[in-house]
Amino acid sequence: MSELINTLSLYLKYPFVRYALIVGVLVALCSSLFGVTLVLKRFSFIGDGLSHVAFGAMAIAAIFNLTNDMPLVLAITVISAILLLRTGQNTKIKGDAAIAMISVGALAIGYLLMNIFSTSSNLSGDVCTTLFGSTSILTLTKTEVWLCIILSIIVVAIFIIFYNKIFSVTFDENFAKATGTRANLYNLLIAVVIAVIIVLAMNLVGSLLISALVIFPALSAMRIFKSFKSVTVCSAIVSVFCSLLGILISILASTPVGSTIVAVDIVVFLIFAFIGTIAGRMS
Amino acid sequence: MTQLKCENLSLGYDGKEILSDLNFNVNAGDYLCIVGENGSGKTTLMKTILGLQPPVSGKISACGGLKQNEIGYLPQQTLVQRDFPASVWEIVLSGCQGRCGLRPFYSRDDKELAKNNIEKLGLTPLMKRCYRELSGGQQQRVLLARALCATKRMLLLDEPVSGLDPKVTQEMYSLISDLNKKDKLTIIMISHDIEAALSYATHILHIGKSVFFGTKEAYLESDASAVFSKGGLKDVGIN
Numbered sequence: 001m002s003e004l005i006n007t008l009s010l011y012l013k014y015p016f017v018r019y020a021l022i023v024g025v026l027v028a029l030c031s032s033l034f035g036v037t038l039v040l041k042r043f044s045f046i047g048d049g050l051s052h053v054a055f056g057a058m059a060i061a062a063i064f065n066l067t068n069d070m071p072l073v074l075a076i077t078v079i080s081a082i083l084l085l086r087t088g089q090n091t092k093i094k095g096d097a098a099i100a101m102i103s104v105g106a107l108a109i110g111y112l113l114m115n116i117f118s119t120s121s122n123l124s125g126d127v128c129t130t131l132f133g134s135t136s137i138l139t140l141t142k143t144e145v146w147l148c149i150i151l152s153i154i155v156v157a158i159f160i161i162f163y164n165k166i167f168s169v170t171f172d173e174n175f176a177k178a179t180g181t182r183a184n185l186y187n188l189l190i191a192v193v194i195a196v197i198i199v200l201a202m203n204l205v206g207s208l209l210i211s212a213l214v215i216f217p218a219l220s221a222m223r224i225f226k227s228f229k230s231v232t233v234c235s236a237i238v239s240v241f242c243s244l245l246g247i248l249i250s251i252l253a254s255t256p257v258g259s260t261i262v263a264v265d266i267v268v269f270l271i272f273a274f275i276g277t278i279a280g281r282m283s
Numbered sequence: 284m285t286q287l288k289c290e291n292l293s294l295g296y297d298g299k300e301i302l303s304d305l306n307f308n309v310n311a312g313d314y315l316c317i318v319g320e321n322g323s324g325k326t327t328l329m330k331t332i333l334g335l336q337p338p339v340s341g342k343i344s345a346c347g348g349l350k351q352n353e354i355g356y357l358p359q360q361t362l363v364q365r366d367f368p369a370s371v372w373e374i375v376l377s378g379c380q381g382r383c384g385l386r387p388f389y390s391r392d393d394k395e396l397a398k399n400n401i402e403k404l405g406l407t408p409l410m411k412r413c414y415r416e417l418s419g420g421q422q423q424r425v426l427l428a429r430a431l432c433a434t435k436r437m438l439l440l441d442e443p444v445s446g447l448d449p450k451v452t453q454e455m456y457s458l459i460s461d462l463n464k465k466d467k468l469t470i471i472m473i474s475h476d477i478e479a480a481l482s483y484a485t486h487i488l489h490i491g492k493s494v495f496f497g498t499k500e501a502y503l504e505s506d507a508s509a510v511f512s513k514g515g516l517k518d519v520g521i522n
């Protein structure tokens with residue numbers, strides 16, 4: 001045990017480990033806050049589609065040899081979020097099919113482009129990293145950490161300021177619209193923020209695993225808690241806890257960060273589901 | 284004072300009309316009942332009035348300074364997902380959202396209003412409970428409390444008593460009647476319960492193959508009523 005603590009405190013001396021922890025906590029917090037809305041609004045498929053779009057955008061950034069690809073990826077993902085939301089609301093086009101098309105298409109094109117244009121010697125390693133997150137946590141620069149901190153503050157602030165409106169629009173969009181709340185505007189806001197969260201989370205867990213990061217804490221919290229506020233608070237706590245634990249385990253056991261975090265999320269979900277069932281039986 | 288005016292209104296989905304050429308006015312303090320068979324377009328009319336759906340042609344205008352955020356609405360079915368975690372308190376309070384405008388948080392007045400409406404509908408013991416664990420009738424009352432938070436002037440109700448037991452149905456009707464008489468709320472209600480419609484409403488809009496709009500008294504004289512009630516109305520004991 002003391003050996004573990006020794007190793008940990010040794011690692012914590014390195015700035016890159018601290019960066020990873022900071023970013024991990026922030027990303028986990030942001031994604032869990034909007035995860036509840038995403039799950040409840042049946043928007044989770046949008047999250048999935050967007051993460052693949054973000055992968056395609058990263059491939060494009062790689063072609064142009066951009067050293068800082070975040071702004072480009074962010075812009076493309078936000079625009080896609082707006083477009084996806086539009087098609088989702090349009091009952092004539094099958095929303096699900098459109099999203100599946102875009103997301104799989106982006107994945108394929110992204111990989112193709114990387115294959116053709118990449119100058120990297122370790123192509124499959126690069127692809128694996130963008131899909132599943134880095135195998136280690138060495139990849140964050142100081143700029144990225146700062147960008148992440150600023151964006152996280154904005155995301156959390158938006159969530160707090162629009163909390164009541166997000167609730168209204170999530171719970172009953174028609175009622176909100178009928179009684180004078182500008183539901184479309186808030187839907188748009190939610191979609192844009194989700195796009196930002198996805199781009200943030202890509203660094204940590206890679207584009208294939210983002211949905212897990214967003215959805216699992218919310219689903220866990222919903223097993224036990226029954227009001228919107230308690231579910232939101234609980235999923236934020238669960239998400240931050242799982243993320244921290246996952247990062248620490250991945251350092252000690254040298255496992256890939258993203259999948260370790262998701263594995264912890266799954267374990268917690270199972271525990272919560274178990275508790276929920278027991279509590280349901282007893283009441 | 285006219286609050287709502289519909290002129291040559293045609294409604295439908297995707298440009299396909301299901302009802303055409305409706306003309307009617309609603310005055311402040313009216314109690315309008317919309318009756319008609321299943322599928323005749325009552326819910327569609329209500330959604331069009333609420334602006335959830337564009338009219339195919341024609342015009343709906345709000346008069347007398349009636350604003351969108353002064354309307355309360357009780358939907359026929361709420362597409363609330365089975366597993367939505369929300370307490371009764373959170374839902375009723377969300378009715379105040381329209382009053383908030385750009386203000387991010389609920390004021391003390393909003394909370395007071397929500398509390399009063401919860402009390403009015405006898406929901407106080409259920410305040411902390413989870414919405415999805417309530418019975419259908421209790422859920423209906425929660426949604427009515429929410430609708431009351433949203434309005435001081437006009438309340439639209441889509442089959443408010445469906446699924447309620449006879450006692451609660453009666454309570455619901457007298458409550459709505461009170462809201463109309465005491466709180467001076469304009470009521471627009473869709474109902475299949477023609478007896479209740481005729482004992483409480485001041486005006487009737489009958490839609491379907493034949494369209495009728497007018498006062499309750501005129502409706503009784505008209506042919507439209509005969510179809511719907513098979514002539515048994517004279518026994519209902521109006522007023």
Ligand SMILES: Nc1ncnc2c1ncn2[C@@H]1O[C@H](COP(=O)(O)OP(=O)(O)OP(=O)(O)O)[C@@H](O)[C@H]1O
Nearest residue numbers: 296297301319320321322323324325326327328359
């Ligand atoms: N979203 C929709 N898209 C296309 N057609 C619709 C839609 N909703 C309803 N309709 C059609 O419009 C017609 C009117 O429906 P509406 O729900 O307004 O009837 P209603 O009078 O409220 O019936 P009920 O008494 O059963 O509530 C029906 O024929 C229905 O099939």
Ligand SMILES: [Mg+2]
Nearest residue numbers: 325326327359
């Ligand atoms: Mg209907």
